[in-house]
Structures are given as C-alpha cells and as structure tokens.
Amino acid sequence: MAAEQTFSRLTLTAMVVGSMVGAGIFSLPARFGGATGPFGAIIAWLIAGGGMLMLAFVFQSLAVRKPELDAGIYAYARAGFGNYLGFAAAFGFWAGTCLGNTTYFVLIKSTLGAIVPMFGDGNTPSAIFFSSLILWSVHFMILRGIKEAAFINQVVTVAKILPIFLFIIILVFAFKADLFAASFWGGGAYSAAEIFNQVRGTMLVTVFVFIGIEGASVYSRFARKREDVGWATVMGFIGVLCLLVMVTLLPYGVMLRPELAELRQPSMAGVLRFVVGDWGAWFVSIGLIVSVLGAYLAWSLLAAEVLYSASRSELVPKWLGRENRNGVPATALWLTNILVQIFLISTFFAQEAFNLALEMTSAMTLIPYVLVAGYALKLALTRETYAPGSRDLARDLIWAAIATLYTIFMLVAGGLTHVLLSCILFAPGTLLFIFARREQGRKVFTTIEIGLFAIICIGAAIGVYALVTGLITI
Template structure:
C-alpha cells in the first residue's frame, strides 16, 4: 500500500458503510408496518416502486461519482453545484437534520426493544429511556472523536455481526413457509380494514424511503476512498444486497402468520414474529441482533451527520466554525452540534404519542428534498453532456436513470402528504439562520432573486406548519 493510500477506505469498507447505513432500525420494523398497510400483493407493488426508484437514484450517485470526482460529500455538493448556494444549503441542512432525527429513531427503537423485557423503558420515550439514550449518545460521541478510521473499522465489524440474525430470520421463515397461508393473505387477508390498492401502497411509501436511507453512504465519504471508482461500485453492491434482505423480511411473515396478527404485533415486529414461530428464544435472538444493528447504524449515521455539516462549512456555506477538525482529523465542532441536536430531539420524545413512527416519517420527508436535488443535478449533467465527450450512449443511459429518479422523488414527496412537507419547512425555516450567519461571515450577498422566492416559500410553509401544530391540525 502506498503512503498516499494509507488511511484511505477500500471497496469492502465503503460497501460496509452503505450496508451499515441502510440496515438499521427500519428493517426490524418492516413486517408490522407492511402488515398494517397491505398484503403481499400490495407489498410487492410497493417494493417494485421503491426498489426501482432507489435503484435509479443509486445509479445517479454512481454516475456523478464518476463524472464529477471533484465534488466531495455527495448529497450536499451535488445540490450546491447544480442549483446554487441557498438550494445547496437546504440540501445540506435537510440531509443533516434528517440524519439527526434518524439517529433519534434508533435510540427510541433500542429502548422500545428493551421495554419488552424491562417495562421501565416503555415504548422508548419514558424518563428512564431518555436518560439511558442520552448516556449512549455521549459515549458514541467521545468514541468518534478518537478518529474516523477507527469508527469505520468498528462499523465494518458490526455490519457483518448484525446481518447474521437477519439471515437466520429469513432461513427459519423459509423453513416454516406455508403456501396456503400466504395465499390467504395475498389480497389483504381477513379481519383487516378495506382500502384501495393505491391507499395500501401509499401507506408504505415513507417507510420504504426510510429503510433505503444510507444508499449514499459511500458517496458521503468519497474524499476518503482509496479509488474514486469504488464509490459507485460500493453503492450498487450495498443496494442490491440490502434490497434482497428487506423484501424477504417483508414477504416471508405473510407465509407463517395471518396478516391481522402481524399488524397487531409490538415493534420490533421481527422479534415478535420469530417468537411466534420458534418460541421465546426467537425474540431474544432477534432483539440482540437489533441492538447490534441499530448501534452500528447509529455509528455510521453519526459519522455522516458530522461529515455533511463539515463539508458544507469547508466550502463556506455553513459557518466556518463547523469546518474545525481535532488532532484525529474528526470534524469535532460539527459532531458536537449534531449530537446536541440529537440530544434535544431525544428529550422532545417525552411529548410524542408514537415517537418511533414520527421520527421515521420525518426523517424520510427531510431526506427527499436533498435526494430530489441530486437526481435533478444528474439530469443537468447528462443534458449538458459534461464528461461524456466520447461516450454518448452512456449519456443517454444516465439521462434516463436521472429522469426516473427525479420523477420518483417527486412522487414520494407527494405520497408522503402535506403534513410532512410543512413539518419539514418548520425545520428549514429557522435553520436558514445558519446560512445567514455564514453569508455575513464572508460579507457575501444573502440571496439571489430566485433564492429570495425559494426562501419565501420555505417561510410560508414554516408559518403554516407552526399554525397547524399550535391549533392541533398537525399532531406529533
């Protein structure tokens, strides 16, 4: 290994970053979430839409990594380059704050899992649960401050460890597969509310976004890659493997239990299902795997939170304070702010009736705007024929993928509903203060005319969201 490559991330490590980012809390909640919404037929349609849309988005990340190797930190850098400073800031802020909210969902699910064995943790939002989560936040914080390379190594080990119980779940349910029961559940099953196929599929949309979050894990760490081409390869490899697991985890429970029973299970529903099939040890086995999985995903996303904020500050679109690194090359100021935000949201779960679902859906909604800007930037690159001098057939292919990815993210925003758009604006509006701080710090013009219009739309949405929360028309 050359001196230049020392400390860089290899293809297996980058792939594990993608897998580690994607396999977290979401996969363990899929059976009940889908059971509440639809049967196997609707689930197949939902996964076809989600996997198809996210595959095109993965191909956009792959193409951009190859065509624009000068842009680091993926999501934020692409949006800024394509659409200007303020839209780029919104992508960076949205992706960052969404990642922080996602980290809160991990702690809520950990405590909810422990609550099945120790009632003092309840559904993850009791005083004891909040205190325990707070201790965990700061233990991880100080571990990460010791160095990103060490944290990346731990993530690689944890990624392999947490896949084992998921694979065991799949193998056991394949052995217990009952074709007659699967057929009875196929069109929706008995004793479940009637809903149109469209409504069934729509009800699963935000959770499918949530479980695919992390697909850009390698792209975010592109500046650490040993070879730039490994970024795109790691993205596709991670996507294919995790998608296969998620579809199996969703579909196989319909072949071992009635849909109504699946829908009524406590989260994490994977544990409850395995308990119903093999006995109490199944719940303990999956719960242990969940704790490892979620802690590993939390580590990966803590790194991503800090890296996105650091990169935005490094290019002077966040206050320069957050570009500060410690002696271990960790963006320490960005990590401190990220974990302070996570801590504040953890405390707020005390007032939430269903903290896990709220965090899951809001994380998805916050991530869709950055994803939309990345997909649209892919369209711009292909249309302008940048870096396609002698490869016109690749340009047409990438244009198709980027166009589909753009349409998919727009559809997902609409499917999520107005409530989460307004809640997103409630965060985007005050968050713009960081942008104002950065611009004044540099003595630069605040907004262009188009950016003023975007800001106005964001603030109108923010005020409507606050009004909805105050009047009770939007509930947490």
C-alpha cells in the first residue's frame, strides 16, 4: 500500500461509524423485543455502552502510548502476551469479520425475500447464488485500490445514516407513553434474576453492533496524526451508541413487546410499516441494503488489512502480505472472500442463519478484544510507558480493568456453545501460524502455547462431536 496514502480524522471516524452501523442496528427491535422490555434494554445498553466506552478509551490510550504498534487489534495482543496469542487475536478478528460479512448477505436477501419469495430468509440456494455475485463484484472493486474503496465507504456512511435518522424522527412523533409503560418490565416478574435473564439474552447482539470500534486503530498506520485515531474511535462510538439506544427503545412506544418479537428481519422495516405503511418498510429496506453494502466494504478492508499486517509481522505466512500494483493486499483479500464464500454456502444448512452468524461473529471478535484490554491493563500495572507520578496511570488502570472484566463477562455470557464453535475455527486456523513459524525457521510454540493449543484442539473435538450427535444444532 502506497506510503503517501493518509486518512484524515473525518475518514478515520467514517471508518469507525461505517464499520459499526451495518446489519445489527436494523435487527434491534425484534432482537430486543424477543428478549426483554425497555427496562432490561436500558440495563443492557448501560452495561454494553459502559464496557465498550472503556474499550474505546483503551484503544485511544494505546494509540498514543504505543504509536509503533500498527494494526492494533493484533499488535497489542502480541506485544502483551506473545506470538501465538497475537496470532489468535488477528485470526479471531479476521474470522469474525468474515462471519459478519456473511450476516450482511443473509440480511440483504432476507429483506428482499419479503417481495421475492425465492430468497426466503436469506439462506436459500437462490439467495446464496446472488450473494456470491455481490461478494465477488465488491472483491474486484477493492482490488482496484484501497483509497478509492475507503472514499466510497465515507460517502456510503453518510447515505446510510439518513434512513436511521428518519426512522428515529417518525417514531418520536408516533411514540405513546402508555405502550412503552406496558412493556417496561418485559412482562416477567419484577425480580433481579428475571431481569438478568432478559438482559443476558441481549448480550451477544450488543457486542455485534459495536464490532468495528477498532476501525480507526486497524488503520492507525495511515493516520495523519496519532491523536486522530483515539479521537475518531471515541467520537464514532458515542455517535453510534446514541443511534442504537434510540432505535432500541422507541419501538416499545409504538408496538407491544410480543408484536416486536414476531417481526421478521429486518425488524426496523416492520416497525416503520406499522407506523406509516408500506412505504416506510421500503424506505428502511433500501437504507438497509445501502448500509449493509457499505459496512461490508468497510469490513472487507479491515479483514484484508489485518491479514496483511499480520503477515508483515510474521504471524502468518509471507504470501498473505503480497500486494498488487494498486497497493492492495490482494492475497489476503482473496483468502478473506474465499472464507466468506464457504460461510455463505454453510448457511444453507443453518436453521437460523442470521442469528447464528451474528452470535458467532460476536464470540470470535470478543477474543481479540479481551487481549487488547488485557494488554492495556498490563501496561498500567507494570507502569510501562508511564512516567513516575503520572496523572494518567490511575485513569488508564480503571479504564483497562473495566474493559477487561466486561469483555470476559460478555464472552462467558455468550455460552459454551459459541466457545466450542470458535474452537472449531481456531484449531485448523492455527495451521497458518505453524506454517509461518516454520517458514522463518523458528520454534513454533512455547510450553504455555502448546498447552493453550491443546485446549483449543480438545474444544474443537468436543464441538465437532456435539454437532455430529445433535447436542449442538445450527
């Protein structure tokens, strides 16, 4: 990639917003309506918003304290915990991104399925075929140049925010306080255990809609100023959080919770149809398609960049670092989209393709988030990069501790099923790391890393057994 290509503060912010605002926000009314009421939703967003804000602050702090670490999503994990966990962060983020791109295609075809029956819920043979056409069309567009694609993403980010704003404005005027109050407690007992169970049902979807918060950090080596990376991360996060909260809570004021829960995806279209008629559903559906294609573009760029940078750092084989004449990490992009194609084909066998891909995306991406937060915590505890008596130490320690606890909690709350399915991806994925180490003539694993790899292989074996025997269904 050409050295003269630099991204402004606005472009970096657009990368953050463009990465986060995608399929997830359009699915929120039904996802939350099926899990909880307004009170549980408020609790869920306080937890998710607070935890992710701390993670945003972590990315902001690390961008300044460790400016030499580019493509931060994996570089921080490697610096803090060694080569294999650095690879695990890169692979987890990359595989999660590929799964995320799969959710986009499923949701596009599910949206069109409302008027074109052959697309069904987004995982029919016709849906998979047309999704594949889009996949490879965008692939060849990106091969023409990263900077051109980044500019398109900036334009699309503006275009896709407009329908969401209109949705919010219409619901504000249609809002009925009595409907909101009727669903407030979620229809369950007024107990802490009941509220916790309701909130737990929203955990992975809240992670999913925040994935992309690292967008500016991944492209930190292209920032004109290192400070711009942190600014773009925090400001992009705050803006998106406000949108997410309003899109979640306002529908409770126009429809009852059981009605929200029964909406087909994209449920935002169903809400607007209920309020203003069919044109509202059409408007949201068009906005969703623009949003999803824009987010897909942003995530494709992020995924290719991570593999490219990991190759340059010798965590994956050198061939993944090859660029074409336009400065695009072409080999990494090819591998990325081949994996997306495999995931697309696998959706044919999934009962709820969208929800499965969404939850797996969250589970895979939480792993690098845990490692990044853990590295920031390690820096604060060891006082590395902090001058004696630094005023920033206590603040950064609190940020990192909360971010670490939050990401671990979310990973555990997601359930054992997703951990086992993640192991099924990590076990064969480790071959990339093994090939890279042998390519360099270095020892593959340390003693601790051998133990970690063994645990992953055991988890993968259990996961495969559970799939074969029906203990886990997809």
